[in-house]
Amino acid sequence: MIWDLIVLVFYFLVVFYFGFHFAKNTQKEDDFYLAKKEIHWVFLMISLVATETSSLTFLSIPSLSYKGDFRFLEIAIGYIFGRTIVALFLLPSYFSGNTISVYEYVGNRFGTSPQKTISFVFTISRLLGDGIRLYVSSLPIAFLLERMGFPISPEGLGMIALTILSVVTIIYSVFGGFRAIVFTDVLQWVIYLLGGIFALGLILTQMGETTIINKIQTLDALGKWKVFVFDYNLTGDNSYFILFAILGGAFISIGSHGTDLMLVQRVIATKNLLSGQKVLIGSGIVVFFQFLIFLCIGSLLYVFYEGKSIPPDKVFSHFIINEVPSPFLGILVAAILASAMSTLSSTINSLSLTWARDWGMDKWFSPRILSLFFGVLLFFASLIPYFLVETWEKGILEMGLTIFSYTLGPSIAVFFLAKGKRDLPISGFVFSLLFLFSILLTVAVGIGWKLSFTLLVPIGFCLLFGFVSLGRLLKKV
Template identity: 80%
Template sequence: MIWDLFVLISYFILVFYFGFHFAKNNQKEEDFYLAKKEIHWGFLLLSLVATETSSLTFLSIPSLSFKGDYRFLEIAFGYVIGRTIVALYLLPSYFSGNTISVYEYVGNRFGKSPQKTISFVFTISRLLGDGIRLYISSLPIAFLLERMGLEFSPEVLGMIALTTLSIVTIIYSVVGGFRAIVFTDVLQWFIYVFGGIFALGLLIYKLDIPFTTGFAELKTLGKINLFVFDYLPEGDNSYFILFALIGGAFISIGSHGTDLMLVQRVIATKNLVSGQKILIGSGIVVFFQFVLFLFIGSLLYLFYEGQTMAPDKVFSQFIVNEVPSPLLGILVAAILASAMSTLSSTINSLSLTWARDWEMDKWFSPKALSLFFGFTLFVSSLIPYFLIQTWEKGLLEMGLTIFSYTLGPSIAVFFLARGKADLPVSGSVFSTFFLASIFTTVAFGLGFKLSFTLLIPIGFGTLVFLVQISRVFLKKN
């Protein structure tokens, strides 16, 4: 156990080194948020993958194949389609001007009101969604503290883990800025991929059965099914092939085309071609990451066959209970890496949008804004403690659902901005349409219990419909 703590402390020291090493390069706002666009696109690609690969991916993707099969890969196929659309259609517009925040592009087309509204929605959805990510990343640390003999309740141990994780992430994000975050992301990507491969190898070793035997058993149990062609009139159709592909594409268009945290890594490169390489390449890398973590979940099912396990916690428990020291410290560091890469990026992007879209840079420095949003994100991570016992779906679907309520209208905003036609209404009315589309999506989602893969197309269609019907109505009058 001492060696595990030594590994974790060494990891934290290395993260601090990156933060303080790059602190001297943050003299101006563009340095702090885009690193002067000097970073090679390959590093930005890995940073993008690390940012979107949160602890939800590391810990919850295995839960999907543990309790089900490989149907989540349908959505991953949709991710690649969606990123390609963004790379070819939306991205050229982002490189046509000299903007730091992608929401400035909306402001240039439609005015300040829509710019601030979409920035505000981004802020709320990020705080809620990434609060879940911070929560789940604290679980293995809490398990580790419990294994060390600390006699506190799981809630108290979780608070200790959350506090530690938040403090470390806030410090290197505030001190080092975007450049430190990117290169720390790259380091963390290698750490958590190594952690995943090691966990897979350990499971194969502990199962001690021929691959063909394990594969045959999983196939017999229906655990390796990939495509879902059967539509259920009364059931959950999240992974019906058509809905999954469309939903995955829309999720990716929304996240990588309209979400500042992820788009920031794309527009931080020098030119459009490099940005397109980052987008499409990241989709391919993420797909194979999903394959790795889903395979881990399948083997976990064989390892714990016959035992009652909470799917969202099964990988955490395996790591803490089955991995020997000091390799346990390496795997916990891998979980921290997947969490911290997302959280640091969230802090930086929230600081950016409020500095530029809300013009708070007139009164506050980038570091002051980053510090504020780091603390706010920590507070939001406490919310799952009050929700998790009553939420029927897994944590991954919970996080995707939160973002799905807002991504559809956000995509519509950028597609309308990309078009040549001007708005038929004022910017403030358009902002009202945007918010109404979100509330409509929430109402449809909760009222009809729709799958998260359908929420984004509904939000997209609602905002486009409101704009078009107002255009027709105003022409008649």
């Protein structure tokens, strides 16, 4: 295990190098948050993919094909459609002015109240969701420390792991700014992808050529290569019914890549509209093939562990822990951390950006001070699961991972209304209240009717859009 720890230490040192290497000339906002729009679109595209890929993606995507088939690719197809819509419809507006935060665009159309409200919702959802991701991402480090025989409780090791992960991420985010984050993202994505390819190759090697052919035929007979679901279930879950899956994937992608500052930041950091469109559409294609690799891992693990009782959500972790030799275990753990740190560093930078521009804090604090503040806040958010009993911990983990589905629909409606030429029939303050009410109503409808997650975003969009349309009708009466 000592070699695995050496690999992790080396990885952290490389990340430190990137942070301090790009620490020069990052005091000004246009450099700290957008790198003066000097970075080539290919690097920004990879950074975008790395940012939206968390450690949960690394560990959970294989579980989908392990317990099912390849139907998750329907949603990935929807992602491509959604990003194309954003690239052609919303993106031109973001490049038409000199805004750094996309929420400034909302403020220019509807006033400061909606601008600050959507910024606040973004802040809360990011702190909750990514704080939990930070907690989950620290578990592999805690596992390595425990295997090395440290005489500390699992909770104590978890705290140490969280502190290490947080300190490294905060340092290179605060000192290097957006430029360091992007190029570190590229490095981390390469590690993440190579880790997945290595795991896939290791499974194939251990199975043997003859066994592989037989097992692939077995998977085909079981229908585990199935991608498209054309059967609508009148009583069951229809999340992956082809129409719902592609439509839901498109709406999720429109919301995340059209209204979420953390992801849109990488797009508007390009030098022109055409480059931004390449970043968006290209990232969707890369994500599709990335999902394909990890779904293949899950299917092969199904036949690799044939007959063994392993929870699907833990099967890839089980393989990594028990089958990967040292020091390759350290490399795979580094891949898990890489997928987490790229998301967390981007969260820190984007939260700093929205409070600098949308709340005017840049009059009082430098970008680095704001980034340090939100990095520390994110660390404390990641400690929440340690203070909850197990049943509540499971609940908040699920809530943290699904909260974006509840907020994205109304957020999309805000930007589509801003894109239109018509003014609001209500004041900006009332519009902000309707925006928040639409989120709460989406949560109530989704939980009360137990709707599939692919329908939550369209429902939230229709609710806010419907409220504003109703306001226009009442105004005419």
